[in-house]
Amino acid sequence: MGGTSFDPTGTNPAGATPQQGAPATKPSLWDTWTQKAYSLRPLGSTLQQAGNNLEQRSLNMLHGDGFRTDAQAYPPPPPPQALAARPPPPPPVRGGITAGGGLVQNPVPNDQGHSQTPGQMSPYSRACVLAGLRGMVAHDEGMDLLPNGGYGSFAANGRVVANPRNLNGIAVNMKSNDARIADPASLTGHPGVAVKLNRRDGKVIPPTTAFGRYQILDVTADDPRHHFTDFSPAGQDAAMNKMLGELNMVNPAMRGDWGAVFANGRKTWASLPGDYHHQGGKDPDETKAAFDRAIQSAPECK
Numbered sequence: 129m130g131g132t133s134f135d136p137t138g139t140n141p142a143g144a145t146p147q148q149g150a151p152a153t154k155p156s157l158w159d160t161w162t163q164k165a166y167s168l169r170p171l172g173s174t175l176q177q178a179g180n181n182l183e184q185r186s187l188n189m190l191h192g193d194g195f196r197t198d199a200q201a202y203p204p205p206p207p208p209q210a211l212a213a214r215p216p217p218p219p220p221v222r223g224g225i226t227a228g229g230g231l232v233q234n235p236v237p238n239d240q241g242h243s244q245t246p247g248q249m250s251p252y253s254r255a256c257v258l259a260g261l262r263g264m265v266a267h268d269e270g271m272d273l274l275p276n277g278g279y280g281s282f283a284a285n286g287r288v289v290a291n292p293r294n295l296n297g298i299a300v301n302m303k304s305n306d307a308r309i310a311d312p313a314s315l316t317g318h319p320g321v322a323v324k325l326n327r328r329d330g331k332v333i334p335p336t337t338a339f340g341r342y343q344i345l346d347v348t349a350d351d352p353r354h355h356f357t358d359f360s361p362a363g364q365d366a367a368m369n370k371m372l373g374e375l376n377m378v379n380p381a382m383r384g385d386w387g388a389v390f391a392n393g394r395k396t397w398a399s400l401p402g403d404y405h406h407q408g409g410k411d412p413d414e415t416k417a418a419f420d421r422a423i424q425s426a427p428e429c430k
Contacts, residue, residue, distance in 0.1 A: 256429035257381050258369050261389075262342065263422020265368070268399035268410045269343045272418075278341040279361045280309035283323045289335050290322035312340065313360035318349035331406075342368045343397065371396070386416060 155163075252260075263272065271278025282288070286304040298307050304323040309315065322335040337346040341364055348371070349356040356367040372378050375396060380388035394400040394409065403409035423429045 252382075252423065252429060254378060254382070256423055256426060257378055258372060259426035259428040260419045260423035261372050261377055261381060262365060262368050263426065264415055264419040265343075265393070265397055265400070266341050267418035267422075268415055269338075269397060270399070271341045271343065275308065276312075277361070279359075279364055280312045281340070282307050282321055283325060283336050283338045283343065286323040286325040286336075288321060289324045290320075292320045292322075295319055295321065309339075312364070313358075315359040317357045318344070318346045318359065320346045340364045342371075344368075344371075348396075381419075386412065390415070 266272045266278060269278075270284045271281060274281045274284075282304045284305055288298060288300055288302050288304055288307050291298045291300060295309065297310070298319075298321055307321065307323075309319060318337070319339055320337055321339065322337050324335045325333060327333065336343075338344065339346075340359060341361070344356065344364070344367060348354060349367070354367065354370065356363070358364075358366070372393075375392050377389050377393050380386070380392065390401045390412065394402040399410055401409050401412040401415055
């Protein structure tokens with residue numbers, strides 16, 4: 129049958145030619161799937177490596193570099209700091225005024241009152257400011273240095289020209305500085321004693337019935353809106369508080385508007401700065417210093 133031999137494996141050596149007329153052998157289905165599985169093994173290894181890399185990156189992003197314990201990844205928070213101690217309370221408020229301004233706390237005293245920032249709102253109570261204004265008016269009216277604080281005194285530097293209630297110890301033509309009510313609490317109303325003032329410039333002015341620490345006139349005391357009958361020291365203070373409020377002197381003093389304080393009060397008390405009645409008003413700085421001294425010593429300001 130010629131010189132060609134049959135290869136039972138279906139393959140021929142190199143250079144050999146298949147037997148003429150023999151049919152080609154077809155691989156089985158198992159062989160086909162086995163070959164495909166072997167060809168996919170490198171791809172599986174690649175996917176597995178990519179998955180491992182992704183898992184490592186996720187861990188690194190979550191915990192930082194490498195693998196760490198929970199205590200390393202999430203250290204315990206630091207202990208809370210001790211609460212700071214509360215600051216000490218501010219010092220108590222004391223008196224003081226400004227040149228053209230309001231009041232401040234604990235001003236540094238000097239011979240003329242206190243130097244402070246103008247325009248500052250008063251931190252003092254209304255009762256304290258009222259006490260300061262009372263002392264200020266008493267000073268400008270010349271009553272603060274008289275016996276008993278001027279509560280039983282008449283207008284100074286004049287002569288008595290009328291004593292309509294015939295009060296004991298009061299005589300016509302006596303010097304007003306010598307005329308005094310020893311116990312003003314014994315009065316049942318305004319004494320009504322009239323005093324003619326001695327003017328150095330020779331100007332003639334009507335007699336005045338000003339009485340007490342705040343030199344209240346009889347027409348003011350008898351006014352139905354007031355009806356002041358208690359002229360004890362406490363009664364005079366209460367009457368003065370009412371007058372200061374009605375004259376709108378307290379609120380301007382609280383906000384440091386001293387121009388308004390003087391303008392609102394000088395029609396009633398001629399001694400206040402502005403000389404409204406041309407009787408010699410006091411200097412504004414002197415008047416403010418009197419206010420300052422009053423609130424320094426007033427019990428209402430302690």
